[in-house]
Amino acid sequence: MKIIHSIQELRKELYMRRFDKERISFVPTMGNLHEGHISLIHKAAEKGDCVVASIFVNPLQFGANEDLESYPRTPEQDEAQLLATGCVDFLFRPRVEEIYPVGQENHTVVEVPNISDVYCGASRPGHFRGVATIVCKLLNIVQPDFAIFGRKDYQQLMVIEKMVEDLCLPVKVIGADTARAKDGLALSSRNGYLTSDERQCAPALYKALQEAKEVILSGQADFKGIQARANHALEQAGFKPDYFDICNAKTLEPALRSDQELVILAAAYLGKARLIDNIVISLTPAEEE
Structure with a gap:
């Protein structure tokens, strides 16, 4: 090198x-x-x-x-x-x-x-x-x-x-693909700002994304309600949410019920660290072989 x-x-x-x-x-x-x-x-x-x-x-x-x-x-x-x-x-x-x-x-x-x-x-x-x-x-x-x-x-x-x-x-x-620690936290240079206690709380961001994805895959499309519940869960976990938004994966516009490809974008403060993460959701039925 x-x-x-x-x-x-x-x-x-x-x-x-x-x-x-x-x-x-x-x-x-x-x-x-x-x-x-x-x-x-x-x-x-x-x-x-x-x-x-x-x-x-x-x-x-x-x-x-x-x-x-x-x-x-x-x-x-x-x-x-x-x-x-x-x-x-x-x-x-x-x-x-x-x-x-x-x-x-x-x-x-x-x-x-x-x-x-x-x-x-x-x-x-x-x-x-x-x-x-x-x-x-x-x-x-x-x-x-x-x-x-x-x-x-x-x-x-x-x-x-x-x-x-x-x-x-x-x-x-x-x-x-996003590289993650075993507990799900997305790897980031800014993770170094986390205290040991904050590091224990940090995986809650990815957990909130996963839970929101499961709700959407179950057929629910009250996106504002899902976002509000996720923000509340993050606050309960010790975060200060910046945004938690369900979007069209291609345009980043707020998701519509008709959208088939979604991404949930999230950012939240935990102590000095501002953590970001996302999760992609496809609602398109898988093609049969």
Whole structure:
């Protein structure tokens, strides 16, 4: 694994790989890696001949009162984990000045309309503008054949897919299943903010999603009632709910009774941590063989 800090050097290395007809897979991260990230690396290795990972804590996607300065950074452990996979050819670790040479305030930004403004976008104004901008930049720097993202960040994945489609970027975006702890908690770098007591409560978020899914699969379609009961259950478990919404899985619009493909998006605060999760529901009858 070769560690690279400059755009020019990475492009030079990848030019040679393309010359050799290698397919390039890319996994962008913000570091503080866990098993979920490593599962993305293995997925990338399945798809491509050359695997590129990046670690960059993107200041453009953090709001004024968010945790940019305190966001966990574990560079030595991250490098060791990536090296241990035996899959990563290049680790791109640029400085902020390399990515935003004229400063963030004077930098062109990428805005994905509508789906960026709801749920996490409403709670964190400007967040998805920062995400879309850095992902677009990284995809243009790496120019991969495949880019791998986790489905835990369902709305983020949809923002990226729409950006790639709208801007005609020549990359296939692949969503990978959410990696979870044995008790169901979705793996996240922000889980490190949880105290030991909060960590014991945290699986209640996924439990609420599972229970809501079962109710919907049983035939109930009182979505507002289901959402209200879930929010109450989360409050009882010690959470401060941000949102718990049943949506059309393709558009993220509030779900209608006629919708067949649904996703429940949830975000809630538990102490200092803001946890997000989701669960997908298909109401389409399975075809008989």
